[in-house]
Amino acid sequence: MSDTSRPRLLVLGSTFPARPDDGVPAFVLDLAHQEATEFDTLVLTPRVPDGAARERIGDVQVRRFPYFPKAFEDLADGAILDNLKEKRSRLVQVPALVLAQYRAVRAAVRSGRPDVIHAHWAIPQGLVATLAAPGVPLVVTTHGGDIYALRAAPLVRLKRWIFGRAAHVTTVNSEMRDRLTEWGVPADRSTVIPMGVDLGPARDARARVAAEEHHVVAVGRLVEKKGFGNLLEALRGIGDDVPWRLTIVGDGPWRGRLEQQAAGLPVTFTGQRGRTEVLETLASATVVAVPSIPAANGDQEGLPVTLLEAAAVGAAIVASDLPGIRDVVHDDDSGLLVAPGDVPALGAALRRVLTDAEARDRYRERAVESAAEFSTERIGERYRAVLRGAIS
Template identity: 80%
Template sequence: MSAPARTATTRPRLLVLASTFPSHADDGVPAFVLDLARQEAVEFDTAVLTPRVAGAARSETVDGVRVRRFPYFPRRFEDLADGAILDNLKADRKRIVQVPALVVAQYFAVRRAVRAGRPDVIHAHWAIPQAFVAALAAPGVPLVVTTHGGDVYALRAAPLVRLKRWVFGRSAHVTTVNDEMRERLTEWGVPEDRSSVIPMGVDLGPARAARGQATRRPGHVVAVGRLVEKKGFGNLIEALRGVEDVPWSLTVVGDGPWRERLERQAAGLPVTFLGQRGKSEVLATLASATVVALPSVAAANGDQEGLPVTLLEAAAVGAAVVASDLPGIREVVRDDVSGLLVAPGDVDALRAALVRELTDEDARSRHQDGAVHAAAEYATERIGARYRDVLRAAARGDHSA
């Protein structure tokens, strides 16, 4: 198929590369790439290229965004990109055999997409593998890279750091989600005029609707996220185990390799594991909480949160938040203003903060109001406009957006 002819009124063309992407609406897989692509499609003719996952259409159009999923392994065993790649590898080391297959398949898929669509700019989410593949497969197309956390904090082996430096050196612009990550990029040689901090956004409309419809359950603690080491949910269970004089219950939304051990740890406690749920149910559960906990820690491999979208959703529904004092998180949660911050891994401090939110109505109300105000800064429309500015500049050859 030949590429469509250009006209004076043709919108610039954008190719988005990602490895975490919903298979269908409200399936529970983080949808921040799709949410941002919708905003990018306001100005750009936008196509998304992502690995195939079970149950997903090979190609479809979602709210004006064309989505194509490429195969990379025999379908029966193809599960590396079903969720987060690093977490999947950690859960089952045998999945390592899928890594080279994914990279090679993505390389040829990008080449085909570039030949067919002639994009003016590529937006690659995650430095490895997406940006690396784009730099190899489409060296003539301006490349914008967005790092999300694991691709900066983890993958710390010297060869991988050299690979990331190589990728960033061939990028028109690099965005990241918190200031500390940008400092790391600068240390790796990315000029400050070619990097910026632009987090993911939150759709305030559904959050407001959930806030208006929900009834907060007294003593209800909610935690949402992949059940993996960096989320720190084990510390949350231990903190709540020591709360004796305040009624509480905990609802955990999400799935992952740590689920079995967390369920064993929570045996005998009022803890419910819901598994993975769609976005609408996640928002409703967050809105029902007396307090939302994000007890994140740095994992053994160095991985940690960049700026979790769950935090933005919790703030947008007006939840009282208790969270670890980590870069990115502290840019949303100001201690005792829009929530409470505790040192990562400090179970006693986490317990004290949870008890305060559960019992101090005045502080909780103030923190809820502060959270709503903080979330407004991350509205998808505002974040989308900032990304469109970066992509527009990259497409015209101005790398200092």
């Protein structure tokens, strides 16, 4: 933090790319770029393999702090909740991460004197900011897991305590905001603001990649809440008269079981890919499937950035009817919605999009119009307004 002519912003996150276009969700960085148009912006995030300890990305400064012996440090490499579900032994890294983040925030506050902190996820970032910088106005952004999961009574009390001390809380869909209201967050201190999508790269991918016939695409971390197992079963039962092939982009703890489930089917698992390749794959789809479901621990999507990217490239979308998702996809207008976990309905919707060219073209056109409402520029301005309000 160096420009004394502008307000200073400290951003805290735990999912952050190590390198440009490495396939790790970049929504925290994308928003930080927008925030940096008005604020002197520093992002503080846990160390991950191949990530520089300090770097500058455009107008955004980035610091990555160590929190565990490097050979075993993998809790924040991806999504923390999913990593804990995959390997319970990672629980030993949790207190180490919280303590290291506390120290890093204290040091950043002493050296940079931020005017406001923006914490992505209530736990651990919102908690740490509340403890480490009680005198700095705090904006907490919840993304899904920190509302829907972590449902044990002590954790709910902890979240209510964090939200009660925040200057403002943002969330990505209206159902999550209703939950905040139930937990005592006043209506004037919470706002629904989703993450945004960079329309430029999506537009470029749409221009250079043509949609292919019979191509179903699904993108996301291979975990329970993505619902990819239901997608495989829906396609298995779609009927021999409708040709299809499926490309699944992403990696995660469920990959082995999904590959086993897909045995004998025309399915390709690409693993994790960078944003450019993801956009090109989405643009090549006849239909993009977003079959999300609530996980057993209560976790579910807030508003998947992949869904916004699919809409922005002009894909025909079949998705689960969940809060957040239905803000982007309007049934039989900008895509088709089905009840989460309803495999026959998912199969019928996929069959329709694969076979009905007229409907498919309509969904593509309306999806692009819908995505425009979620441009990074529009979302960035809304977040900058919240940060200004928190300071004042």
